[in-house]
Amino acid sequence: MLLNGLKVVEFASYIAAPGAAGILADWGAQVIKVERPGGDAMRHVFADAKSELSGNPTFEMDNRGKRSVVLDISKPRGREALARLAAKADVFLTNVRASSLKKSGLDEPTLRKANPRLIYAMVTGYGLEGTEAETPGFDVTAFWARAGVAMMTTPKGHDPFLLRTGVGDHTTSLATVSAILAAVYEREHTGVGRLVQTSLLATGVYTVGSDLAVQLRFGRLASNKPRTAPFDPVANFYRSADDRWFVVNPRGGAVDWPVLTKVAGRPELTEDERFRTSRSRKDNSALLVAELDAAFGAMAFDEIARRLNEADLAWAPAQTPAEVAADPQLRAAGALVEVDDGSGRAHLSPAAPAVFPGLDPGVLPPCPALGRDTRKVLEEAGFSAADIEAMYDEGAAA
Template identity: 35%
Template sequence: MVKIGLGWRWNVAGIMQGVRILEVATWVAAPSAGAVMADWGAEVIKVENPEGGDAIRGFTSIEGFQGGDIWWQLLNRGKKSIALNLSTEEGQAVLHRLAAASDVLLTNLQIGLLDRFRLDYQTLHEVNPRLVYGLLTGYGYDGPDRHLPGYDYSAYWARSGIMEHVSEPGRPPRPARPGIGDNSTSMVIAAGLSAALFHRERTGEGQEVHFSLYHSAVWAIGMDVQAALSFGAEIPHTNPDRARNPLWNAYKTSDDLWFQMVMLQSDRFWPRFCEAIESPALQDDPRFDSHANREQHSEALVAIIKEVVATRPREEWEQRFKDFNLVGGRVQRVIETVSDPQALANGFFTETDRGDGSALPLVSSPVKFKQNPTSVQGPAPELGQNTEEVLMDVGAYEWEELERLKEQGVIPW
């Protein structure tokens, strides 16, 4: 590992070194996948509209929280940026020339724009038969809603049933956290493109790979969906006051924090649990001496556990669960997560140099290759920062050709 600026970078080849990815994508999910693969060592070339670039560049505030460029940096670190006017035939020709020298093209443009900009799979397959083509849509490539724009709040969180199922009955639906569906889907994209590249290495054949926010969410909530699919019924909403398994529930501690118990096999843990809460009489109480009986009298048992848990702070309950080999964990705030010793010990966070000598802290991508460790390759690029470099090195353009493209309004001056 070597020190580069204010960040550390492993001086071994990334697992995807030598893979070139053209990212014609905006906002969060697809760019997040590009960021992950850049961490893995791929060369990711982000293709942006010269007029403002990716919309996430201007997304600086969430719920009044002023974040500046932190979300742009999170999703686009380690990439190159070219500014290219794809509304022109000349711009489309430039992209085709770059695609001919690339391994992957990843896009989330709406289907109508793909046809208009000649970015459909068939066109690019003719340009480069070995190209892996990844397309992310909101709701899927086929069907009545194929043309709809989709963000994770609508296509992932709301449409899938997650939003309704994590909300309290009779209350307004619970909103999602920013990017929770997008960043989850990004790992699906990275996995799918990696599998397609593996297939290409064995067969020499390119591949068209489709992803959607909607399907990714249905997979995420798959246990609920499988119940509905198999039996035409839904798993009931969880009521914490009447949890069917009181040992699989969250309880408030004496310091006004929360502790989540997760003991699905409650008979296995029941004797030790009674010891841990210093209530040995409960163990043989006929209301609670089996899983079935605890389920039948769950409301009474939840009330008892609530009262007991409220006598100690969260930290003490964590320690007691460790001492008695029980399963549970603290309910943390995000501000606690960023200083959590367990997260720090496992490299959940990293930093790089912004390019001006100041440190840029970042969430690291969640796959750890032990022989080829991942690392952030640098900060996110300025709009069009690498246009001339990429067109000359990858597209084999001469300087005179670049001048002509500038005159035609294809790339900026």
């Protein structure tokens, strides 16, 4: 695999930082996941769910292929063990607060003394500087709400709504992987590692950067509009006679406007004075949506799909999660991977969103049980059998 030989120590929990380490593991890095006693909180996300289903696919997705080590850094031997693992690593990845890391002697300057080549990656809610650097942040708070994503997404006049699990986290995971690999490249030239840092806040700002750039430049930004009166009614969601939603997103300008009216079976709308220009379509957007609602609402979805495809328009069905899971294009696009469930059987899981043609990922290793690899990893780090037993006896390792 691409990252064979890259050694990563992850001292993190929840999704954003473990997700970044999970991508690196998918691409061949050797990832040691260091957990506190009791484990990453995400291990227990379904523990109280009243269901006959077993497993924790949310946690398994971000932690497949890793080795699990349990260390209690409140104890000197636990802190020493984690520092020794970092001394032999290429990357130390964490989302623990900077003040806690410094108190434990696991901050970047301290670990770098023992390992100048170390890339020390920190994932935060709000960054490492400023008055709110230590403020706790999740993706729904720092990414979704604070970065403006929620209010930009909510149509004017509607209440904001919560973000689905991990959306901001996984976007930050991708940013973190990019930062780590940039630092790996730099180290190849300098021989020295560096501190890299990503935040949910900055990732949220970049995610809506196309719009926020307008706000920053001009001091104002148009609000999101409801479907029935959108900014551009030509790019909108519509529903078929058999209750299937789809979205059309024609190319800029007026190139696709006459094409869309033919697809809808209403070519006369092209020269209708209310809709003939982009300005008139905007001014009369509610009227145009009503016309297109009626047109598409009289056709079956399969017929609409056929017409849109024949016209070579950009469009897509608005799929439910069940429909996405059954969509064959996901496999063709490399969006899914097979993962060992720990018993020799494979199940499908979302893939890291990159494909390396000619490189078959095969069946990826399973998510490790809590503390499965503690003893073996400590042995590899040079601890004697007596030292390891002493750590277990005093609860510094498990």
